[in-house]
Amino acid sequence: MSAYQPDALVAADISAYLDAHAGKSMLRFITCGSVDDGKSTLIGRLLHDTRAVFADQLDALARDSRRMGTQGDAIDFALLVDGLAAEREQGITIDVAYRFFATANRKFIVADTPGHEQYTRNMVTGASTADAAVILIDARKGVLTQTRRHSRLVHLVGIRNLVLAVNKMDLVDNDAAVFNAIVADYRTFAESIGIEAFTAIPVSGLTGANIVEPGADMPWYDGPTLLGHLERLPVEADRAATRPLRLPVQWVNRPNLDFRGFAGMIAAGTVRPGDPVRIVPSGRTSRVARIVAYGGDRPQAVAGESVTLVLADEVDCSRGDVIAAADDPPEVTDRLEATLVWMADRPMVPGRGYLLKLGAQLVGATLSAPDHVIDVDTQREEAAATLSLNDIGVVTVHLDRRIVFEAFHLGAELGGFVLIDRADNATVAAGLVRRVVRAVEHVHWQDAHVTREAHAAQKGQSPRILWFTGLSGAGKSTIAALVERRLHALGRHTFLLDGDNIRHGLNKDLSFTDADRTENIRRIGEVARLMADAGLIVLTAFISPFRAERDMVRRMMPEGEFVEIFVDTALAEAERRDAKGLYAKARAGEIAHFTGITSPYEPPFAAEIRVDTATEDADAAAARIVEHVMGVWTHDL
Known part of the structure; x- marks a missing residue:
């Protein structure tokens, strides 16, 4: 019998279900692929086989499966998520759909990202917070243009844990030669765009082979199941814990005159009482006197935890500042180079004023004309005067004051931002910080003798x-x-x-x-x-x-x-x-x-x-x- 019992949850189990998974590590991953590659079926199978389906949902799923013509007691797992897909196709919803499930070893959030080109902005949104990407390929069709497009996008936003799930192996007689040919074809492409490694797994969403349990019809495959592999992948929180301390301040906690602390979620690093810290951008230094969290003081806190830090000195620190390791603080700049994904119907206007929101920091920003636009299908860099809906380009961003940041590959919390239209407060773009743009050293303001x-x-x-x-x-x-x-x-x-x-x-x-x-x-x-x-x-x-x-x-x-x-x-x-x-x-x-x-x-x-x-x-x-x-x-x- 499967280690993951497919018994559905009932309402009385919800509290116990959540309690049982508290404290486990969380892996965020996205699924992407072409139309009809079985993505919905695969997600539905994962949800069902990890007991993330409630009893009433299971009953409704069985009824819907019979109505849709499924034979006998078989269940059409795609119907668990096809409601969202139908909304998307009708133009009602174009957002990324997120689903939660858990196993005995780990919690997961899967982002069901739309694959059509016109939803590039949505896919990048889902990928920007993901630890891994599952790229599906229909075993009958092999590597397609959409496969290459999605691979380039996830590589662009810095996802390094890639899984190539070759689906519908049951429709090609579980033939190892078909699987090996697809993997070889994809490897040639992946190496050409800088993807250093990926894990290929033959699966069948319909039969469940190699998704949660090994597939008996593919004895030639001795690698991990999809779920088993996802359970062992490193998560961003684990990597973040090894980096220098970064705590973006959300608010100053001042319940009375005797207490003043700085609250926020630790984006990176580990902190303990006595650690030396630096307030950025001011540069003032102090030491951590206390770490206060729910339930009282803590001996330490790590990345991903929300805490209040009390410092030993009365330093100027407010919302938007970053409490960082004293000997390794993040950079501060008023000009940076970023990759922008344009999300608005109205094109980008170079020189126009926007608002840039990075964490708790909100500053005025103007954009230069794009250095280039990236053709996602070919990875070519092409000249352009502006960015239009779903375009991805590299732009220099000029800020009206200095902000604290890090390159996106170091962490999304200080490396990812959004641009907001000043007129209607609509989000017009998502940005990934590439690097700081240094001022030209030999150009200076001339001091005027006559003011x-x-x-x-x-x-x-x-x-x-x-x-x-x-x-x-x-x-x-x-x-x-x-x-x-x-x-x-x-x-x-x-x-x-x-x-x-x-x-x-x-x-x-x-x-x-x-x-x-x-x-x-x-x-x-x-x-x-x-x-x-x-x-x-x-x-x-x-x-x-x-x-x-x-x-x-x-x-x-x-x-x-x-x-x-x-x-x-x-x-x-x-x-x-x-x-x-x-x-x-x-x-x-x-x-x-x-x-x-x-x-x-x-x-x-x-x-x-x-x-x-x-x-x-x-x-x-x-x-x-x-x-x-x-x-x-x-x-x-």
Whole structure:
């Protein structure tokens, strides 16, 4: 009789079931393969034979199997997970499906990852936390394009424990020659992409051969069963325990004035009272005074455990910092190179501002144009100007402040991150840190003998950027010109940057795509900032349709020196005023990427000044803007 009794669990067993598996090591693995390779059947067999199926599920499975035409008392194990597959095929669910099961020796979480190319982002999500990957091959079909694609993806995210499960051996008469030919073919391919080792196992999801128990029909195979092999594989937690201490701080535990600790899950290493530690990024050092966990103080804690560390000294440490081994801390940087998997329908826009979340750290980020995009099917590196949905590319990420990180191959906790769109908080990409990008050593900021404060004082004013934004035809340039004339009459030193004069010179090489619009605004922002450094009052009149780009320029300036002025005009009114006929050409399809017609305009959420052109004429608006801004300057001076 099998060592894993296929008796189903009942509700009363649940608590005892969970208690029995507490404290065991956890292996996370993914299954991947082409359509109809038997992946669902294999997962269903694993769940059933390890008693991870409840009694009511088993009864329902038997009924569904008979309804689907299964003969006799046979069970169609694929039905245990096919519900999720059906949802995915209907476009209802594209997430990775996770299933838990356990044996006498280990706990498992299996990620059922979709194999179609359009779900690359989901497969990478499941693979990013996996210790192992089971790549299925239909014995009748051999190594396919999807086999190669999935192998490249799991290799890309750093999975080194690969299992080649050659399935449906019963349909090729359990022929050893077929199995050996497939393994040889796969080995040739694997070596070509840098996969150093894998374990090949002949299996049958239908009969259960070599999945939990050895297959009697394959006496020529004397290797481990799939489950037996998975039980012996090293897990990330075991490897992490041998690395230097890393504890990303989740929160500061301060229940009263007598206790101050730093709580989080240990990402790597082992810690004991008395160990010297370093707070990163500040670099301050201390020693561990206590390790507090559920149930009281602990003599030590290891990777994977959530604890609160009490330090011997009053050091500055907060959420997002990392408590690390004093003699081997992680790196700190504001610029890094990463592999990005783009997950959003809207393409990446180089230069646009995003949020980067790495553990508990949240910082502003901008992306350079991709160094290259990886063709997953061929592993070729190809040039690209952006990343689109499911693309994988290498990008330099520029951060607005330094973060603590490690390369992804050392650990996902400090090496994996997500990018978030500032406008709608949607996750647009997952990233794997490759390395820090060092600044060019011979390029330095030149120390100025005449400071920006001296320039401003000479002119008797505080520098400002007055940023006019709105639809084409809203009246931005008209109002900005009136404001500049009024300021000039008051003796202020100004300069007006307008869309037309910039497009004819500095930015004449840019088109009107989203990426080029972002680069257009970035350049304008840099020029405006330099003019403000010279003490000038800079007026800019640009559509600047995206909030993220306007916020990017705002972040270039000291607090209070960026004044956003939203010239709010209805689209119909802007079209009516259109002397150049641009809107008509855009509606006729003659102009691509035209804001308000074929490209969106994102109005400000909280502009410093809003001009409603339906109720206020240009002269009145200009007078109000000057009065508002002069009041600010009077206070400053």
